[in-house]
Amino acid sequence: MKITVRVWRQPGPDAEGKMVSYPVEDVSEHMSFLEMLDVLNERLTLAGEDPIAFDADCREGICGMCGVVINGVAHGRANSPVPTTTCQLHMRSFSDGDVIDIEPWRADPFPVIKDLVVDRGAFDRIVAAGGFISANTGAAPDAHAMPVPKADADHAFDAATCIGCGACVAACPNGSAMLFTAAKVTHLGLLPQGQPERKSRVIGMVEQHDAEGFGNCTNIGECTAVCPKGIPLETISRLNRDLLGAMLRPGS
Numbered sequence: 599m600k601i602t603v604r605v606w607r608q609p610g611p612d613a614e615g616k617m618v619s620y621p622v623e624d625v626s627e628h629m630s631f632l633e634m635l636d637v638l639n640e641r642l643t644l645a646g647e648d649p650i651a652f653d654a655d656c657r658e659g660i661c662g663m664c665g666v667v668i669n670g671v672a673h674g675r676a677n678s679p680v681p682t683t684t685c686q687l688h689m690r691s692f693s694d695g696d697v698i699d700i701e702p703w704r705a706d707p708f709p710v711i712k713d714l715v716v717d718r719g720a721f722d723r724i725v726a727a728g729g730f731i732s733a734n735t736g737a738a739p740d741a742h743a744m745p746v747p748k749a750d751a752d753h754a755f756d757a758a759t760c761i762g763c764g765a766c767v768a769a770c771p772n773g774s775a776m777l778f779t780a781a782k783v784t785h786l787g788l789l790p791q792g793q794p795e796r797k798s799r800v801i802g803m804v805e806q807h808d809a810e811g812f813g814n815c816t817n818i819g820e821c822t823a824v825c826p827k828g829i830p831l832e833t834i835s836r837l838n839r840d841l842l843g844a845m846l847r848p849g850s
């Protein structure tokens with residue numbers, strides 16, 4: 599395939615950015631989207647030009663490092679009803695002659711560092727505000743020492759699959775990070791180990807969410823539509839129930 603990509607180029611955090619067009623030839627349908635960018639970057643490097651900066655690590659859909667807006671959709675749209683990560687998007691989802699727009703996540707709390715790379719430190723600070731349990735370390739406890747109802751274990755595991763990619767924020771018209779925050783609150787709040795700090799956790803994490811400048815959730819659902827891990831909107835309802843309970847009965 600021969601395609602054209604129009605990429606957001608921004609030399610630094612305070613520099614002006616603009617879309618720049620590049621033709622890419624000899625694109626195989628078996629390439630991943632990031633491999634297509636690798637090919638383009640190799641050509642730019644050989645020509646003495648600055649390669650396009652983008653984030654990636656595992657390239658297996660598990661680390662949450664990658665993430666760009668492709669043709670207006672966070673992580674792009676694959677030939678599949680299931681949302682995916684940018685690294686798991688393949689060029690077979692595009693056609694010969696396509697013009698593809700590639701932009702960074704657009705949200706004030708995710709400032710652009712360079713080109714397609716944004717600073718997602720705001721997510722780290724939300725987790726640091728409560729996304730943990732305080733426990734003495736030591737030998738691993740026996741597997742049956744703390745029984746967990748199967749339904750709770752399943753819901754907790756589903757929430758824990760959030761990889762912190764930030765697509766939910768990029769897709770939300772309000773720039774809300776409530777789906778991410780709710781996933782982190784829920785996976786601990788459903789387990790026995792998460793009970794002692796349950797109330798301080800939800801209050802602390804939501805306060806940090808707001809302090810970072812993320813918007814409020816108004817139940818639009820764009821977040822869950824692009825979430826590569828299928829975190830459902832009801833996770834936010836769980837967070838709201840937890841938050842209300844913690845505010846009405848603090849400390850109990």
Ligand code: SF4
Pocket residue numbers: 759760761762763764765766767777778781821824825826827828829
């Ligand atoms: S909730 Fe989904 S879209 Fe948001 S950070 Fe987690 S995995 Fe990514």
Ligand code: FES
Pocket residue numbers: 653654655656657658659660661662663664665683684685686
């Ligand atoms: S590079 Fe790890 S999820 Fe995409």
